[in-house]
Amino acid sequence: MLGNRKKAASSKNGAGTSESKAIDPLRNLDIFLSARFLAVQEDEDVKRMLQGSSMVKVRSPRWQKRRTLKLMEDGVTVWCQSHKTSSWAKEQQSFSVMEVECVREGCQSETLRQMIGSVPEQRCLTVVFKGPRKSLDLLCQSQEEAQHWARGIRTLQGRVQNMTQKEKLDQYPNCCTFGIFVIRLF
Template identity: 35%
Template sequence: MDTEAAEGPKNVAPEDRTVETNGSSGAGDDSSGPGKASIPRKPSIIKDNTRKNTRKKTVSFSSFPEDKPISKVSDCIAIMQAGSELIKLRAPSRQFNRVFCLSEDHREIKWYPSSKKADRARVLVDNIKEVRLGKNTETFRMCDSSSVSFPEDCCFSVIFGDNYESLDLVASSPDEANIWVTGLSYLTGSNRSKVSLWNLARSVKHRRSPEAVERNQDMRDRYPLL
């Protein structure tokens, strides 16, 4: 007698076998049922609901891109309303960094911070007699005769009031000075054909650095207009 048959069946460890599905094994088939094994999808295509968009929403202070061309007077007005940091001159030794803004109704120019009362830290547009580009006032001439000097094309003056007082300002760039002179000249109706409107034909590009934008916003937060 065969000894192996008498001993009976031996315990044999089950073999590792791969279970095949009856259907196609495409990556998009995730159905399961009798006779079918679930095929996991690749991690790269599994949607992870635990992940959230961590990107913060931010609001840019300046509504004008850095290289936006200025082609209309309305562009100048909009930039003036957004505000510009200018140097306000009283004398060679008295210089003040101030943010100047045109009011929404286009009736006045305001600046801050200021030790003056709110009604004095402003110039009414109706009271403006003249807008001068360059160093054309006594204050600028005094600066030139001293050790203090500014680029000619960054300087401009606003002549206002019955006594023809001057608001002498220095912009950070020639383009910024021209934007203010153009806008004010248009609002006052003076010298429209001569003063600074030639800049519109040049499509002046207003360049405001991120540092200047941040500095202007910080001054607005600390010294809000009344």
């Protein structure tokens, strides 16, 4: 029948005019997913990662460069500040926590083992990636900072692994995961 559609609930606003209060399921999903991320943001390790940290990237006992690492607002991407300008280098400036195979605390990599005695082992950290990407050896400013980053990456990996595929697609629309590979669509 014509004209027999249910109307959205309306209410008077402060100006005396009506405004529609239609229920938006996508908005509700956004609120749900944001609440889940906020719960993870309550984690002290993740908070520290969101603030960012200045660390030393180590490639050899001679090659050491200061870098700032910071967890981006999406909760899965870690940005690594660099002054390189090539397109390949720019792609290497960030990584997803899901690209990480494991995080090793202490002087566990070949490069960091060469430095035992010259750096405090408790401040060292190695991020090992899945696939062909080189590991990232880091010297943190403190033992606590190294522990925050190691635990934080593990926390975020666990959070993403516990999400359903629908939640992942809703939360991270610019990323598609296929097995162990992460392909960015931007």
